[in-house]
Amino acid sequence: MSAPLSTLIKPYGDTINDGAVQLSFTLPIAWSEAADEAARQLVTKMGFTDVSVVEGRPIARTFSFFVVYARTPQAVDFSTITAPSAKSHAMEMDEIDALVREAVKRKIRVAGACIGTDAHTVGIDAILNMKGYKGDYGLERYHEFVTYNLGSQVSPEELVRFAVEKEIDAILASQVVTQKGSDVANFTALAEMLEAEGVRDRLLLICGGPRVTNLMATELGYDAGFGRGTLPSEVAAFIATRMAERRAVNGRAAS
Amino acid sequence: MSAPLSTLIKPYGDTINDGAVQLSFTLPIAWSEAADEAARQLVTKMGFTDVSVVEGRPIARTFSFFVVYARTPQAVDFSTITAPSAKSHAMEMDEIDALVREAVKRKIRVAGACIGTDAHTVGIDAILNMKGYKGDYGLERYHEFVTYNLGSQVSPEELVRFAVEKEIDAILASQVVTQKGSDVANFTALAEMLEAEGVRDRLLLICGGPRVTNLMATELGYDAGFGRGTLPSEVAAFIATRMAERRAVNGRAAS
């Protein structure tokens, strides 16, 4: 059964469904008119139509750069795409603290780190440090969070050990470097180690970084993933809400 | 038989054959994390791998803009690509004039125009007017060319009539507006009309414009096509050389 027309979407140049796409790339050949033609044929092979090589020029003795406009025949059915955001709840710091006080009834213990060999702490600091990000305070500033920031280049082992020791409720793992899939490798290692230690279900496992999406995170077995531009309150709201839900389900009292 | 490795080329990001391509496009949907995911799926459907939606943001209530990096599995065999340039001869004005004097033995009669409803005369003027382009003199400046510039919005009919009347040796047709294929339509009309009048073989038929390639021109039955950045001397050299060849073959004397 094909989807109703309105949910099938294609790129929009200046007319609905025109499929217009801009591409650019480098080819490892000296520039010539034949190089332009090679670019045209290549983009045609990619399945585009109306291929127009609008710029082709030498950028080095044996490299040429191209800008191409073309149309794609492909479309996606937007109604079938599910990518639930972890950011659904827009809450203020006070509300979040109140929710924790009332529904969780104890302070939530959070540990964050930039894992693997990654030393980009600015992102996780933005979430955890008092100062926060773009005027939105970090988790340290919340009354109802106890926050540990383990810093950079923390191995998954170390982080798991720490979480067990300190009875952490929510682990926040950051990855900024993505070269050669290092981010996915490290996130996976962390999740597996928590499973192996048998503590995965006892805590919330959250990841973040500029290339992280919530969808990718859930596919990796995380409770949530936060991408570029995340505000600390969005993360705090997610943790508080989930913890409140858990308590409601488990009926566990804290103190 | 597959081509030898060295002639199969793919886009180059930072490693040979990595297939790296940049894309950007607009989708007619409000932005959300699901919109990013739609963009990812769409580019995946186009046949790319390692699709990374590096930017996705609302640009209007119901439109979102995306920047994507991905890898293409496609390659082209550069050894099979033929796109001979019409610009092969680099000659100076004096040389060209000398060639005409010696090998053609009479002045060459040239007529140029911007055809159809197109009124972009700057390009054809650059080729024909004294002043020329980027310091390279236009055809009017050559001793051995008699040049007629018919200006803008000249219908193919008018141009053919003029060419027959004035015994033109080379027609230069320009098209700058390409919207809805108007350039190809006009070029085709001109070529067909010359055939219909039975004069096509008596003259050189040359086209030009920013989106013109020599390959496209020859496919349309033109003797040559000149694209963006053409210098007048490149056109003059082409005309003089071809005329000289023709004379050599036909042995026709002029005066």
Add this chain to the structure above:
Amino acid sequence: MHLEIDPRTVERCRALAADIVSPVSRFIAAHSTLSVERAVVRLLGIDGVDAQEVPLPNVIVDGLTPGQRARGAALAVGAALAETGLEPQALAERVGRGDVNVASFDNTPEVAARAAVRPHVERMLAHIRGVRETRSEMLARLPQTPPPLLYVIVASGNIYEDRTAAVAASESGAQVIAVIRSTGQSLLDFVPFGPTTEGFGGTYATQANFKIMREALDEVSRRLGRYVMLTNYASGLCMPEIATMAAIERLDMLLNDSMYGILFRDINMKRTFIDQHFSRMLNSYSGIIINTGEDNYLTTADAVEQAPAVLASQFINEEFAHRAGLPDEQIGLGDAFEIDPGLEDGFLYQLAQAQLARQLFPHAPLKYMPPTKHMTGDIFKGHLIDALFNLTSVATKQTIHLCGMLTEAIHTPFLGDRALSLENARYIMSTARHFGDEIEIKRGGIIDTRAKSVLAEAERLLRGVAERGLMHAIEDGIFADVKRPPDGGRGFEGVFERAAGYWNPFEEALSPEVAA
């Protein structure tokens, strides 16, 4: 930022412009054109087309006898109204069907004809004043963010796609939307009718299209809390009619140059001079800001060389505008950022030119056009050239800022291109908001010297034009390297001398004292 400019040179330039325009004004006052008369017919409330799709204003004016025509369409229509007792539109429709012949009322007394016309004149003037009032109210209630006003074009050919694009552009920050006209419309001697969905490099300017866009923009203006302006093109064979439609449908600006049609569309110069005058009177009355087309000189000829011609043309355009009653606040003189990006220190020349315009025309809402000619398929480079254009604009306090498109050399803008372009302008104009206030130009430096020499050269040019007369100067190719003969070009057949007793009730009502 401030240039030291000799005020006496400027005064001399203005005096020369007056000398140049005076004889042309006398010529204008003694002539009319088919399009002026069709505009009068439209202003009387006549619209629509006949069975052959010919606009009724054309049907009516074309049906006049030469004698009637020379005394103005108003008298002829007035006679028909008086005789038939019909409303103007009903009359026109009958004429369209061939039921009534306007030429047949030639014996009606002039007083009766005038009397029959008058209420319709009053009604239309009241309507236009109302439209103007509405604009003022909306601007007060939905204030624009301060200039440079970000202006973008839509040009899909389809008014409904244009509407989508215009709304989207407003949402991404546009403050003025221009609907680019279809190629060739300016050479049509009539205005197409109704909503249109097919155009060529642009969308037809029709009254229905104006209305569709205005409604969409009013809706988005209210939603965004800031008034989004609408503009279109008057220049061409129908300047007065388009000015009429724009007045009725509340366009806020209109491309209206005293010489563009002559130079760039090969329209007869007499036709253009007459048409621009009446259309500008209407613009003045309707509170529409005109935009002049000096930028075009720079796209067809060398931008460094043409700078004095641009300035000379600005003085002439200003003088023509003043004579049509336009106050400085409605004279959006054009300029452009068109110097070859490969020229060393080209940026300094651009600054000099833009600042010169700013200081010479301190109250004019200057219209600053983006780089177009030197844009190429390298969209990345193009975006940078646009950035320096944006910087120049904010530093020299231009008013109407046409956002450059990174795809200028490729296609009429995509929706995404417009968003990138607006983002470019917003970023540069915010990060360098007060840059112009922070710097002084060094005396004797490249910028200072350039500005002085452009002004001096403009004066020399104006003097030459004043000596030869404007028409002959154009014939000699003084502007943009283009030469046009006084009696050549399109539409010359539509120019005619006014007979004694010629009457144009709108001209009478709108006539500024300056033109008297």
Add this chain to the structure above:
Amino acid sequence: MHLEIDPRTVERCRALAADIVSPVSRFIAAHSTLSVERAVVRLLGIDGVDAQEVPLPNVIVDGLTPGQRARGAALAVGAALAETGLEPQALAERVGRGDVNVASFDNTPEVAARAAVRPHVERMLAHIRGVRETRSEMLARLPQTPPPLLYVIVASGNIYEDRTAAVAASESGAQVIAVIRSTGQSLLDFVPFGPTTEGFGGTYATQANFKIMREALDEVSRRLGRYVMLTNYASGLCMPEIATMAAIERLDMLLNDSMYGILFRDINMKRTFIDQHFSRMLNSYSGIIINTGEDNYLTTADAVEQAPAVLASQFINEEFAHRAGLPDEQIGLGDAFEIDPGLEDGFLYQLAQAQLARQLFPHAPLKYMPPTKHMTGDIFKGHLIDALFNLTSVATKQTIHLCGMLTEAIHTPFLGDRALSLENARYIMSTARHFGDEIEIKRGGIIDTRAKSVLAEAERLLRGVAERGLMHAIEDGIFADVKRPPDGGRGFEGVFERAAGYWNPFEEALSPEVAA
């Protein structure tokens, strides 16, 4: 462009920097580190690895007794040379195979040890002088185009792809090529060996890799007729060793900051202070321009707030550099264009900061870093931010210009990104070539006021540091919001006190008078 700056404030800042550095210098003079000693071993001509891939300089220095170590590796190696009669490399290889134990020559008379070392010291110094000479000759024969020098990075992880990228970049206009190091190399307490093809966000700095790049760049320099410079990173646990390799292989610049490792790599501060000093002495002798890392303060903390800290750090870096014998012409102080692009008038702040650095350090080849932190996946916007960075650089006459990449937030640069980036810089720096000479800053305006307050605040900061002492000030988080304890961090175990009789023949030979 010129800022009015109070020269007495500047003098006070320099005096405070001297007060700050003096006690650290005394500390440095009384200590050495494992890496200083390994550098000495390398300078004696020892290279290579043992069967376990451990570099021979590490094998040798790790094999010293604590007593030997405290008197310097030179004496111990000298003793072994004297006793075995071997050449240094042959000796090292035997030590590597376990055939010889350096610790076993403890009884050799010091004079014999010194004598055995001396010819190797002379040989190496002659080699380095020769390398320096070659650079001068090449620069004379293949002159660079004038600054800002366009500097780009290569970082594929594979030295051969890097070579391809470096040659291509040179062909598209690059004047300096930096090979970014693999993540984590700065925390290795040894220098990897041989050509490498796998790295992580960068390529290992090895002597073989240096040689491969130098050869490729020499070839392209000759082909293009202009000398293309090569640079790499010293900072980390092996600063002195990398400075050694760089001197041998004719690198032209080296990232070498007196505090970067402390703040951004959590390397022990004592280790870093000692290491930077010896490595800079080598840089000085080899004619290598150092590049400092103040830009990093702006990527980790707020760029508007950190401006005074950047300035304070520049004064301190300058003072440390002078004490290592570096002339101003070799001190490439760092700065960066990192203010939030969303900040209104941010461009004016950037101009103020860049011009301040230019005037305060008039002879320094300032290293200007591009926007990185606020770059996003929006490559079009990013390209614009880079454009204003380029404009600021040319207007304030920066010397070493790191070209910003439009894909900064996405990946280490693609070959095409580098070409676009170079095109960006070339376009802006040509079209605005003399812009800086054309404008004056208004007194009392945003730029002027900002520059003055940054300088005043820097003085206050320096005074605070002088009072507390540099080590304690760092402990309190004065720079970049980062706090480090004096005895914490990596590599502290490699710091030791010099015993009486400590001997470092290279230090002796290179010691500048200023450090005495």
